[in-house]
Amino acid sequence: MEDVISQGLIVGILATGIRLATPFLLAALGEMFTQRSGVYNLGIEGIMLMGAFMGFFVTWRTGNPYLGILVSLVVGALMGLLMGIVSITFKAEQGISGIGLYMFGWGLSGLLFRLYVGAITAIEGLRPLRIPGLSDIPYIGTIFFSHNWLVYLAYILVPITWIVLYKTTWGLKVRAVGTTPEAADTLGVSVDGIRYQCLILGSMLAGLAGAYLTVGQANMYADYITAGRGFIAVALVYFGRWSPLGILAGSLLFSMADSFQLWVQVLGISVPYELAVILPYVITIVALAVSFGRVWAPAALGRPYERGTRG
Amino acid sequence: MKEWKKILTILVAVTFLATLAACGGKPATETKKEGETKQPEKIRIALVLPSTVDDMAWSQSMYEGLKAVQEKLGKDKVEIAVSERLGDAVNAGAAIRQYASQGYDIVIAHGAQYQSVLREIAADFPKTTFAYGTGFQTAPNIFAYDPQAQEGGYLLGILAAKMTKSGIVGIVGPVESGDAIKYNNGFQQGVAAAKPDVKVRIAYTGSFNNIVGAGELAKVHMDAGADILTGSSQQAVGAIRAVAERSGKYWLSTDMDQSSIAPNTVLAAQVYHWEKVVEKMVSLRKQGVLGGQHLMLSFADGTLELKYNPKLADKIPQEAKDAVEKARQQIVSGSLKIELPKEQPKK
């Protein structure tokens, strides 16, 4: 424990935490749009797995991670379309269709991996992108500017999604469809149309989050590489109370706690390591419990829209 | 009330229709039985795995061992069947019983968690040989196999101590149990024996399959100064890949030779020669011994082996190799025994 309170440790914890938050941020920001429009997609995990596999597969075949990321976006959109057909057009109970999508995504990604890859293989993923000037600032450079561009993109998406959600007509429609679909419908907004758009956008971001795991973080693929991250991303949307800033706070809190426990374990602890491993989960619950925020949710969340009925 | 009655009727009707459909097709399992009686010398081995045949660790090493046996004895002499992703004992139990009732001669349930379920099934199939590991409890028709992972851990620990420049080595642990405890413990003893001032840092992800998490843990180990890393279970591949990103950092493998995913990073590996274990079971069975033995995998009988990565052989100083070789011979001759603490470590 000799170097516990050194600057290096703090820089290390923060830099690791920034990196760890990326997949949660991407997937949760996407899920935020989906839920804002009134659909909740519990199948994020399955979409992330498909995105992770396709991102890996295309990168492995072509050597081009950018192409891999592009394909993961397309696959995410397709999975979102599937979820939309089931949950919007067929008005299925969303909790259960999400579980179905999760199992389908896990099974399909595992099957494709076995059939077309066959063995665990390493790929050359994204390299850290140094930003001239910024990356050279002591401490700050290491913490914030020593990552690959997908990490930067995830953080840039926070203000962008905020503007889209609150300052554009489309964002207004999304919020209207999620709270008072009847009113939105009366005003000529296509409720199901907006929901499809949000679900597909959200699923694309989930696919991207999956691709980040394989192309940006692990540089390889193996069965069930997400290991539950998709479910945590969904949980973080609730933590962030459907706002980009809240989701940023939640993702950072969870990931910083995770990073902290990894560093503390490495430097030596005298308690069962399980206590360290559960730290991020406990902190997230406690933080939300003591924050006493206002209780609010998109009013039509989880309720398929049927014209002429009062839901 | 009305609604559920309707649903009930539908579900019953569907079951009924499915039963009708069932009468049409004859189960393929029965035809297999007939084929078996025609070729009595053929040995049929079934394998039940907790993860997949391509996990590059525990499951894959056994699968490849089994395939090697098939290769050696001839494809017409050995038939193998594999069932994967059966981590839970309920579904594994069904698989094991099904294989046994289909007349497989040897059913290998490759995990410690299958012990209870195996004991139950084995009683009903006294002519079938069952095997599982890691474990020690046997029955007249159950083999328990038990890799002495601490032996290879000890040797790799010596190598790590001799190779580290920073004086820090890191262990990326899964869940502190079974094979991982033995390996980690042996590794720590090996480091301490070679260079007591080298620090061994140990941390766990709390999971066997958190590949990304293992990679991140390895990165933290390296950021904190470790330059030689090791770890067991199928998540280790994630850590290896992370180590491969940094120059001057090396990985020591266990379970199987994992150098194919990072040829410039994996220095050496403790390799489990499952084919020798399987062969032993096959020959014991031919002699009429169906089980009852606690099969240890060890350096003494060659079922464990230390394998250097030929690509990196020149990176390892001769003095280090000599020290490892000396310890290996002591372990083989029995003059050095790597004892494990009988108390459960509290950390």
Next chain:
Amino acid sequence: MNNQIAKSWFVQVLILLGALAGALLIGAILLILAGSDPIKAYSIMFTGPIGSEFGLTETLVRATPLLLVGLGIVISFRSGILNIGGEGQILMGAITASAVALLLPGWPKVILLPLVLLASCVAGGIWGGIAGWLKARLAVNEILSTVMLNQIALQFYLYLIRGPLIDPQEVAYGTGVPQTAMVPEQVWLTRLVPGMRLHTGFILALILAIVVYIFLWRTTIGYRMRAVGAGPEASRYGGIRVEFYLILAIALAGAFAGLAGAVEVLGVHHRALESLSAGYGFSGIVAALFGRLHPLGTIPAAILLGALILGADMMQRAVNVPAAIVMAIEGLVILFVVSSDLLLRKPELLTRIFTRYISTRIKQTKEAGTGV
């Protein structure tokens, strides 16, 4: 006009079979990709679970925890709360059952067995109740808390079975396998068929399904819980303590999941071990929703789901395809069946689609006929 025909059970069976066929058709493409014969594969998938005593009993072995978890889901869902914390609650129930049984080895069955089952209900109930309390008092959404609590329970469980509760023999022999010692024999649930794993836990689950039905539809508490689920605001005006019933609902869901964990330990494994739950916390939700959120509907739903899981598993072994395909086909079946729900609820849509399709076809033929 056609509504009468459309609502008949025959049409509904056709809809359900159609959904199943759709899922299996896509599954067949996957099977062909994996290089196997889909007809052979499916014939095993359907005959396996019902074709033998072994298949039938194993189906019910799986249906038991699915039904128990599903009953809890019915209660919580009817009260307006979705419990996805089943996995964690199962583990808490399982470890508590093992611990109590191991602590009191000499006690007679008539006292020990009810005590063990009750303890597991309490443990699962508390674990679920935490999520309910967090939601009711501190506005922590239950999806967030249960996702987190699942992980916390898993780590706690692993700690106990590798640490304080580990089988002493595992330490003595140095194998260190994470599992508790065998629980005393008097608490083992009786096996119903010789040589098979089916145990009295299944009968217990059947009885509880009736109990839950009576509870929800024949008692005041049950009525209030359903009222809270139907409209929390209206219930509040009606003088119902909404918060209390929310906590109660998820605590009961937790208790049922905890009981499922105990039944798995006492009926199947006889000890707590690694990866005890085969995803029952999630598939239990599917069972409840396939059963139309009705306790008695959940019985056939759990059995069918158990047969699907077992059958897909047997198919994988028989035609030797990657195990991942099992998960993919199960997911497809869920997606298709849940989609067909709309047609089951409103079969008149089917006639509407049908008439529209026919009328366009007629139009097209007419146009083709006139040669325009």
